[in-house]
Amino acid sequence: MQTDAKIFIAGHKGLVGSAVVRKLKDSGYSNLILRTRQELDLFDTVAVKDFFQSEKPDYVIDSAARVGGIKANMTYPAEFLYENLVIQNNLIWEAKNSGVKNFLFLGSSCIYPRDSPQPMKEEYFSNGAPEPTNEAYAYAKIAGMKLCEYIYDEYGLNYTSCMPTNIYGENDDFNPETSHVIPSLIRRMHEAKVAGSAEVVIWGTGVSRREFLHVDDLADAIVWQLSKYSDKQFLNIGTGEDISIRELALMIKELVGYKGELVFDATKPDGMPKKLLDVSRLHNAGWHHSISFDTGIKKTYDWYLKNIAKNGVVKK
Numbered sequence: 001m002q003t004d005a006k007i008f009i010a011g012h013k014g015l016v017g018s019a020v021v022r023k024l025k026d027s028g029y030s031n032l033i034l035r036t037r038q039e040l041d042l043f044d045t046v047a048v049k050d051f052f053q054s055e056k057p058d059y060v061i062d063s064a065a066r067v068g069g070i071k072a073n074m075t076y077p078a079e080f081l082y083e084n085l086v087i088q089n090n091l092i093w094e095a096k097n098s099g100v101k102n103f104l105f106l107g108s109s110c111i112y113p114r115d116s117p118q119p120m121k122e123e124y125f126s127n128g129a130p131e132p133t134n135e136a137y138a139y140a141k142i143a144g145m146k147l148c149e150y151i152y153d154e155y156g157l158n159y160t161s162c163m164p165t166n167i168y169g170e171n172d173d174f175n176p177e178t179s180h181v182i183p184s185l186i187r188r189m190h191e192a193k194v195a196g197s198a199e200v201v202i203w204g205t206g207v208s209r210r211e212f213l214h215v216d217d218l219a220d221a222i223v224w225q226l227s228k229y230s231d232k233q234f235l236n237i238g239t240g241e242d243i244s245i246r247e248l249a250l251m252i253k254e255l256v257g258y259k260g261e262l263v264f265d266a267t268k269p270d271g272m273p274k275k276l277l278d279v280s281r282l283h284n285a286g287w288h289h290s291i292s293f294d295t296g297i298k299k300t301y302d303w304y305l306k307n308i309a310k311n312g313v314v315k316k
């Protein structure tokens, strides 16, 4: 990918999109096309069509989606399926119609079948029923990855996907209604510390295990993939290491300096018992993560303190 390539980053205000923009700028890419939701509503097929016809980017990175934690996924499955299908169909199809040659779609490790053997290899994709708590999101993502594969074969265009594990880091969503586990635990323990609360209740038993990748590592992998890897076969993007939710909660408790009790509510769902990517294809292709979990979590808490909990008080 040339540094003067015209690159459209859809969803550039989000966790992943904003990190991709930082990475591209730091790497000398200067011809970035960015549109906020107000400037280009990705639900609007005609607007997306007009945008591609006039801009004709060389590359599209699709980091726009309706994303959320287990609570949001379970509460709004219809919206998760419908909105993601509309956004990705508009982007993929109108990009293809306007002659865009390179498109990268983001899958997610949570869309692998619930009963996948662990660690999860790329060949297990779409090979069984997804985890029920994020089924709607999974079906939308599977459709997006399949559409890219079909376009790759039928039109000979470089429409590919990547399959990132759980992502965390600066610019994450700390809203308690929609956040993923790391920002949720950081915020709740920070608020409990400030309020002097005796306990923090955590959904599930704490035994399920998850893998986490810092968002700057994902951005690095995305730019690497666009520059160095163009196979139809998507790659898992992760660290290949996991941690239990209980271990994660204790780590965040220590980091935040919260002195109260952690109570695990076993009446709430755990989600998939284990979700770990097999990253051997990724390593063999030449990419490896570089940000340790300790470092990444500290950076994320620092960002939270500076941007959301200024002077210890949560602003939004």
Ligand SMILES: NC(=O)c1ccc[n+]([C@@H]2O[C@H](COP(=O)([O-])OP(=O)(O)OC[C@H]3O[C@@H](n4cnc5c(N)ncnc54)[C@H](OP(=O)(O)O)[C@@H]3O)[C@@H](O)[C@H]2O)c1
Pocket (backbone or CB within 6 Å): 010, 011, 012, 013, 014, 015, 016, 017, 036, 037, 040, 041, 042, 043, 062, 063, 064, 065, 066, 067, 087, 106, 107, 108, 109, 164, 165, 166, 167, 168, 173, 180
């Ligand atoms: N976060 C993770 O752990 C994770 C893991 C694996 C894969 N991924 C994938 O990475 C991608 C990005 O995730 P993320 O965590 O960065 O999500 P995010 O922070 O919620 O960002 C999503 C972005 O999409 C934009 N968007 C949504 N609907 C739109 C619309 N109708 N028109 C225009 N823009 C719209 C949002 O705009 P607003 O700012 O206006 O809402 C936001 O900027 C997703 O495809 C997700 O599946 C994420």
